[in-house]
Amino acid sequence: MIIDCDPGHDDAFALIVASKFAEILGVTTVAGNAPLDLTTKNARIILDICGAAGVQLHSGANRPLVAEPIHAAYIHGESGMDGATFSPPSRPVDGTDAVHFIIDTARSNPGAWLVPTGPLTNIALALRVAPDLVSTISGISLMGGGRFGNRTASAEFNIWCDPEAASAVFDSGAKIVMSGLHLTHQIMATSARIEMVRNAHATVGPKLAGLLEFFSKTYKSLHDDFEGAPLHDVCAVLALTHPQLFGASERHVAVEIDGAITRGMTVIDDRHVIARGKANTRVLETIDSDAAFSAIVEAIKACP
Numbered sequence: 440m441i442i443d444c445d446p447g448h449d450d451a452f453a454l455i456v457a458s459k460f461a462e463i464l465g466v467t468t469v470a471g472n473a474p475l476d477l478t479t480k481n482a483r484i485i486l487d488i489c490g491a492a493g494v495q496l497h498s499g500a501n502r503p504l505v506a507e508p509i510h511a512a513y514i515h516g517e518s519g520m521d522g523a524t525f526s527p528p529s530r531p532v533d534g535t536d537a538v539h540f541i542i543d544t545a546r547s548n549p550g551a552w553l554v555p556t557g558p559l560t561n562i563a564l565a566l567r568v569a570p571d572l573v574s575t576i577s578g579i580s581l582m583g584g585g586r587f588g589n590r591t592a593s594a595e596f597n598i599w600c601d602p603e604a605a606s607a608v609f610d611s612g613a614k615i616v617m618s619g620l621h622l623t624h625q626i627m628a629t630s631a632r633i634e635m636v637r638n639a640h641a642t643v644g645p646k647l648a649g650l651l652e653f654f655s656k657t658y659k660s661l662h663d664d665f666e667g668a669p670l671h672d673v674c675a676v677l678a679l680t681h682p683q684l685f686g687a688s689e690r691h692v693a694v695e696i697d698g699a700i701t702r703g704m705t706v707i708d709d710r711h712v713i714a715r716g717k718a719n720t721r722v723l724e725t726i727d728s729d730a731a732f733s734a735i736v737e738a739i740k741a742c743p
Contacts, residue, residue: 440464440580440679441544443499443537444672445471445557446481447515448522448654451647452735453556453582453672454482458489459738460680464544464551465495467537471557471600472511473519475501478557481520483528488643490743492530495544499537500560503601511596514657522653523646541565545572552679553579556672558597563604566611578614582675584692584705585619594703595620598694602703606694609705615720617692618674619705622685626674626728628655628667635732639739647739670735677731678723684734686725691716 441464442457444450450472457463466486468479479498486492502508515521534540542565545551553576555562562579566572583597583605590596598605609615628636628651637648655667678685691708693716695701708716 440552440554441467441541443467443469443541443553443555443557443561444482445469445473445478446485446520447472447478447557447672448520448650448668449670449672450556451481451485451520451650452670453676454485455489455742456673456680456735456738457554457676458491459741460734461676463491463494464548465497465540467541467561468496468498469537469557469561470501470508470510471597472515474508474510477519479532480528481518483530483532484525487526487529488742495533495540497534497537497540498532500564503558503560504563504603506601509600516653520650522651523649525646537561538564538568542569542572545576549575550577552577554581554675554679555579556582556675558600559583559604559608560601563607566607566613573611573613576613578616579608580616580618580675580678582618582623582672584617586621586707588704589620591700591703593701595705598705599703602694602696605703606696609692609694609719615692616678617705617720617722618671618678619722622723622726623669623671623674625726626670626731627665628670630667632732633667635736636739639736640742643739643742673735674723674726677734681731681734684727684730685723687721687723689718690720690722691718692720692722
């Protein structure tokens with residue numbers, strides 16, 4: 440898989456899980472949870488932590504296609520990954536042209552998956568430059584959207600950040616697997632699970648637990664009834680490495696780009712009418728959260 444991310448606390452765990460259970464062909468970064476320089480730095484740090492410092496890393500889009508860039512320091516802190524102190528990353532980026540890295544790597548590895556866990560800007564640009572990727576890749580397993588919103592009442596943050604890019608991706612004809620909010624809210628970093636992370640690794644565990652403590656504190660402060668922070672992005676990886684943990688439905692999904700109060704909404708066609716839109720997305724609906732969290736802990740234990 441090629442992981443396109445904007446670390447971000449939950450992106451960090453997605454990278455760790457992928458390093459254990461998947462072949463990572465490369466990592467690309469995009470602006471989203473934090474500005475591009477910070478998401479790229481954070482990706483470098485996490486690749487060090489999970490022993491994947493040799494994986495190719497390329498930075499990409501520093502802003503959405505159309506909208507002005509807006510970040511999520513109110514969730515992830517000013518660094519994009521507040522809650523722990525890490526050593527400076529050991530390696531620089533390998534390039535600053537994520538789009539062509541995605542294209543070249545996908546063409547060289549037919550059947551690879553794209554796994555975007557941030558705004559879909561890099562993916563949309565790659566598909567625009569190289570529409571042949573739709574038939575070259577196995578598909579796109581993304582974290583974004585859902586049956587309700589978080590940044591607005593109807594829009595999830597990643598899709599809301601760059602709805603034009605998201606619309607292009609959902610309309611591309613590629614096979615899409617969607618981990619939306621209605622799924623990701625089922626896997627929370629509760630206090631007990633944070634302790635599992637802390638105890639999973641003598642050196643890495645306490646730092647990762649610190650990330651989850653910060654992440655959960657911000658989530659609980661902004662919501663009525665959350666036990667902790669949802670581990671959104673790891674679902675997009677586990678959907679490929681542990682598909683047996685998920686229940687899903689095949690649906691047509693479109694992205695609203697013009698609505699005054701629905702911009703960035705993923706419109707999931709649940710109608711039973713024959714005239715409904717042809718399914719273009721495997722919408723993940725349920726997750727065995729205990730088994731999923733066990734996989735996360737297993738991946739942390741595998742860190743060097």
